[in-house]
Amino acid sequence: MQATQQQTGSYLKDLTRRARTWLMLSAATSSIACILFILQLCALAALVDNLTFKGQPLDTSVTDCIIILALSVSSFIFQWLADMTGKEGGLHISASVQRDALIHLTKAGPAGCAKQPAGQLITTMTEAAEALEPYFSQYIPRAVMMVVLPIVILGIVFHFDIWSFVILACTGPLIPFFMVLVGYSAQSIMDRQWTQLVLMGSSFLDSLRGLMTLRLNGQTTNSITRLERQTEAHRHATFSVMRVAFLTSATLEFFASLSVAMVAVIFGSRLLAGTADFRSAFIVLVLAPEYFIPLRNFSSSYHARQNAMAAAKQLQTLFTLPEYAVARQSASEPVSSAAPVTMLKLNDISASYEKALILKQISAEIRKGQLTAVSGESGSGKTTLLYTLMGFLPLRSGSVAAYDAGGAQHPLTEENIAWVPQRPLMAFGSIADNLRLGAPEATDDDLKNATRQAGIFDFIMTLPEGFNTQAGERGARLSGGQIRRLSLARALLRNPDILCLDEPTANLDPDTADTIIEMLKSCAKTRIVLVATHDQKLISAAQQVLHINENGSLSALTEKAVA
Incomplete structure (x- = not known):
């Protein structure tokens, strides 16, 4: 305007x-x-x-x-x-x-x-x-x-x-x-x-x-x-x-x-x-x-x-750009001492961009210990659902509640939720600099532990300068799969209770995609992991699948027993 x-x-x-x-x-x-x-x-x-x-x-x-x-x-x-x-x-x-x-x-x-x-x-x-x-x-x-x-x-x-x-x-x-x-x-x-x-x-x-x-x-x-x-x-x-x-x-x-x-x-x-x-x-x-x-x-x-x-x-x-992002409070106590969130409850949530309603009355329970996938056609609202959980988009109606293992409700804060987008940002700097974007105070041992969880530690150690290797402009010196695993490590470095990912296996070769899927299954054992994806292999690997129709409503919610 x-x-x-x-x-x-x-x-x-x-x-x-x-x-x-x-x-x-x-x-x-x-x-x-x-x-x-x-x-x-x-x-x-x-x-x-x-x-x-x-x-x-x-x-x-x-x-x-x-x-x-x-x-x-x-x-x-x-x-x-x-x-x-x-x-x-x-x-x-x-x-x-x-x-x-x-x-x-x-x-x-x-x-x-x-x-x-x-x-x-x-x-x-x-x-x-x-x-x-x-x-x-x-x-x-x-x-x-x-x-x-x-x-x-x-x-x-x-x-x-x-x-x-x-x-x-x-x-x-x-x-x-x-x-x-x-x-x-x-x-x-x-x-x-x-x-x-x-x-x-x-x-x-x-x-x-x-x-x-x-x-x-x-x-x-x-x-x-x-x-x-x-x-x-x-x-x-x-x-x-x-x-x-x-x-x-x-x-x-x-x-x-x-x-x-x-x-x-x-x-x-x-x-x-x-x-x-x-x-x-x-x-x-x-x-x-x-x-x-x-x-x-x-x-x-x-x-x-x-x-x-x-x-x-x-x-x-x-x-005049619309203010969609929801202000999230910081945790009142350190994450290490707070009870971790083990369940997210979506209560008839609806969301929209300006006047266009994208999500319509979605209800589900997403739990720790199981990999949850959100499927559906392009434009159905998969990414929008993640945006609402991340606070990038306000709810038109309904609510999202987070609970710990004892049933006590917790607020969603910046500390207990992390996000891995479809096209992760790699800033100009070293690998260590990029990893510390989400946790500036992280030690070298923290970097090693996070990269091990993401399956990228061995590759980093093969580089001449290790963690001090320059990633290049927008990660130009790294492959797509390496960037995805580094962004996953960056998210894990914050030790979040909730991990949201948007198309983590898109445009990757089958072997790299399989590696990412195994990493996600491993991560889901200790936290809530929610993935928006078209990848049928990833959907098959998930223990819970939320399928969203083209009109933005939840058409099916299937669950499999956790192995």
Whole structure:
């Protein structure tokens, strides 16, 4: 869902409140710097007038020179403080937005993010969040100064010359007016640029992931050509933005130059006629260009606002992802001392994605000591059932209860349940690093025990560096079966009471699949093991089978005696 202009503006206002203190400090110090700069110019004009027309000796002007130098240094220091505080405020907001986006993606979970391209999420999390920083560190402080400094200068000019005041007061507002007119067309160009950037990032990531498939199908050249077209489209969009920026600057310079020229011509003619004094003319002519400096600075940062508006739209789209993940509490006592869960009871559970009901009133008891398989056609709801147990998807109705051997009910926590997806993630790093993703405090002995249970320990020991061997990007140096067993070992490393697996034998050769099945049967002796699968051999090996119909209801529940 694309956010409207008004919603985006409200979102940016809400973000401003997060760094209100930093931004107020930036505006305050910048205002002080400008006032000191104006006082410096007035002091300089008085010094020149005294030396040139009033015959003041140079050796008596030392104090005035020191005052001018002090004002100049003070103005520089306060402006530096303004830039630093504005930068800090922008970085604070950018970091907080990235943190909020990560939290929201965690709440959305795998189910909520399933339809969102990974490349778009990455681009939004990085580029869009970072694009907000110039808006708060540059645009907002300069927008404040565009109001403060011209008013102060107009007040001083009004004191010295009414005609110059009228000229500046009439020409000054024309600049923001024309900037707004140009800005409306620039915003649509900026939105198009962000769309091109998102498409390019998504396509590039997809090409990297599917490089092998593209090469096998002879589509590498076509993929490169498509990326070139997207890069060229983004380049054209970027140059369109730059053309608008140059047009805005040209508009500003035209009116600023015209205004200053009018003031200079009128004052020059009045000086020649003897109806104006040099000091007033010098002060006004020095202040006239400074009157347009905050407008010029605002113009140079106006594209930051347009960029932030386009980025905020992307961020709002990310924040509209549904929050499917269920918050799970941590165990109130260590897992080692808590009574293990030995039975899961599903009581008429129903689950859905948005409005589409996937599971319908599923009831079953899943016990420790028996391998339980969930079968059914693709799309019937097998993975959805695991998602509800893992907390990735909330229940529409019904309940899931966990009991220990004594019949006492326990909450499902993050500690007592583990998950092995159909396509396990192997991060870039060593085998040990990947295993410790679920248990960072695990010792070397814990790694050895878990890999022995998963039947992968002997293979790891044959590697030159053992557990320190690099797995490669997404496990590129490992086979599919090795990745599955490592992911199983990673889950077992947490010593969970409940182990859920999604298609653990899919796309594996028969020997590797048989090895995985034996591992699962062994694991089921000491914990609850629930497997969603199409593999008939795995279904035959299970002691309990839950068959789900195409409409999401439980059609059959068969049980076999445990050997």
